[in-house]
Amino acid sequence: MDIRIPRGTQDILPGTSEKWQYVESIWHDICRRFNYSEIRTPIFEQTELFQRGVGDTTDIVQKEMYTFSDRGGRSLSLRPEGTASVVRSYVENKRYGSPNQPDKLYYTGPMFRYERPQSGRMRQFVQFGVEAIGSDDPAIDAEVIALAMDFYKETGLKGLKLVLNSLGDKESRQAHRDALIQHFKPRIDEFCEDCQNRLEKNPLRILDCKEDQDHPLMESAPSIIDYLNEESLQYFNTVQELLDKMEIPYTIDPGLVRGIDYYNNTAFEIMIEGDGFGAITTLTGGGRYNGLVEELGGPKSPGIGFALSVERLLMALEVQGVELPVDQGIDCYLVTIGEEPAKAGTAILAEMRRAGIQADKDYMDKKMKAQFKTADRLKASFTAVLGEEEWNAGKINVKHMNSGEQQEVELNQLTTYLKKKLESEK
RNA sequence: GCGAUUGUGGCGAAGUGGUUAACGCACCGGAUUGUGGUUCCGGCAUGCAUGGGUUCGAUCCCCAUCAAUCGCCCCA
Known part of the structure; x- marks a missing residue:
């Protein structure tokens, strides 16, 4: 099916x-x-x-x-x-x-x-x-x-x-309608089939017919304005x-x-x-x-x-090519290397999100390099890299994607650091 | 409801009645065993809208259906 x-x-x-x-x-x-x-x-x-x-x-x-x-x-x-x-x-x-x-x-x-x-x-x-x-x-x-x-x-x-x-x-409309029918009726067979049908049903419509727009009766047709x-x-x-x-x-x-x-x-x-x-x-x-x-x-x-x-x-x-302001990337993409950091990542992500940071991570078991590619595709302003080294030291590596600058940050300072950085970006 | 054009992978787009359906983009992997956007290499179609028919054989021919686009009608 x-x-x-x-x-x-x-x-x-x-x-x-x-x-x-x-x-x-x-x-x-x-x-x-x-x-x-x-x-x-x-x-x-x-x-x-x-x-x-x-x-x-x-x-x-x-x-x-x-x-x-x-x-x-x-x-x-x-x-x-x-x-x-x-x-x-x-x-x-x-x-x-x-x-x-x-x-x-x-x-x-x-x-x-x-x-x-x-x-x-x-x-x-x-x-x-x-x-x-x-x-x-x-x-x-x-x-x-x-x-x-x-x-x-x-x-x-x-x-x-x-x-x-x-x-x-109502009164004006009726008067106008009658006038239109009177106007077109004598020569209605000179008009297209559609217009002939329109005559009784909705004579007003005859006025914007494309086929008959050159017909002399069009120009002289009674205007609603005159019947108000x-x-x-x-x-x-x-x-x-x-x-x-x-x-x-x-x-x-x-x-x-x-x-x-x-x-x-x-x-x-x-x-x-x-x-x-x-x-x-x-x-x-x-x-x-x-x-x-x-x-x-x-x-x-x-x-x-x-x-x-x-x-x-x-x-x-x-x-018209009007660009709507909707093409923003995310704030931070979390990159993890190794099993322990990957597990820890779930909580770190949750913390960032609770702090109002738009953040995401990999769920496809991708290699570090591919995680960076994803971060790029998502137009992440920052990546936060957590490997075994950082994890053991209680730190995380934050990288600004546009400049390539990196900074080691205490893990418990991550959200405050990011918020400050993101603020100054705007 | 009527008329016309079109229908090939996620997207764009070649092509032919007959073994493996170009190419580009995107995607995945590798070159580079912890750092992206460049480059190079490799991979990537339940098979050419669906269903019938013609044929030894059809994605390519015929018919029907469905859908999209355009015009009419009408409307937002």
Whole structure:
């Protein structure tokens, strides 16, 4: 039998896992600074949550969910995204009753979508996300966007483009949709097959069709911006104003649509520019969802959030050659020669570790020379050599690997000596 | 779900219908019986994704499957 990793999943191995931990630490830290608290929800939920939350007609729900029934006959689904779960939890735990509104939450974790894998698109992928529920102040929209942009900046990623749009409220959306259908319908047979299908289903999508982008009707198509009612327009303008004040540049793209039903008003994406990303250029997607809490059985509570893909972030960092500070070697490698010293090594190692020194030794019965090679490979700052001579004298030989300098140290002084040396290295 | 390309050791990468599947890196051992990163020598494939088929004989030909990559769709 030949068991392999499931399609569209990946093992994150040593060498890469450090990068994950690094970006995770930045993420936790930035959320802390923005005063968002972590929420952890299950990776599977009742299927109905996503049908109602994400939208029954969306591709995500219709053809991309991992749905199964458990032994009790319940229909469950692996979460395809995070917002629905967070809102479910907000309602279920009556977070709306808390004096602290908006409820500012963030999460981290794997999401699952049954799609054809390609680079930057996995069946299991990890999202970092944020949700602020309970306020419809445009300032919270701006805050959430700023959080995302600052996060990327701190990872060292460049060439980002913030794309902004407003989908308006329900009324504006409906008016725009009708206008689009009216606009395209008379000449829809001049468009590609995809667009013909889009006409009734999601006419907005026709606007970013690549095949028909030169069609004269594209240019003259009604823009959502022109269909925003007074209130929606006002809201959109304020968000922009606040972004300007924070000096966060953005471009407005009236064609920006989100594939999830719950969005309204503010919608945004953060894209990456440059070569090497293939078809995948969106790093982050987010927006406002003022009807979702109600849809899931809570009181009317507006919300906004976004999710970003860690895989895509790491891929972008790789393409841009950003060096993450994760390539450090260990502090000390213990080399022993002979039986007695080898035995004594176990306790010496333990002592170093208890003192906070990152240390290791050989377990492959290697010769001294090979132990040094290992120390090299591990980029050890120091080696501590314990042979019969040192052992009998109660000493140990400490070697600084870069300079080659060696020093005999009393065995009981080893950790203090090393700590001092390591301190002065920094 | 559709289309295209690819699949040889830990990694990179040659190659052929027929006795022992190049080479490079990495790894292990030795030269140097207690000191590494250089050099030299030696070693290192459950056999060429998996399963069938054609053939006297296939890693190389055919089919299927699986996977990766790219494009479409969609999205993070």
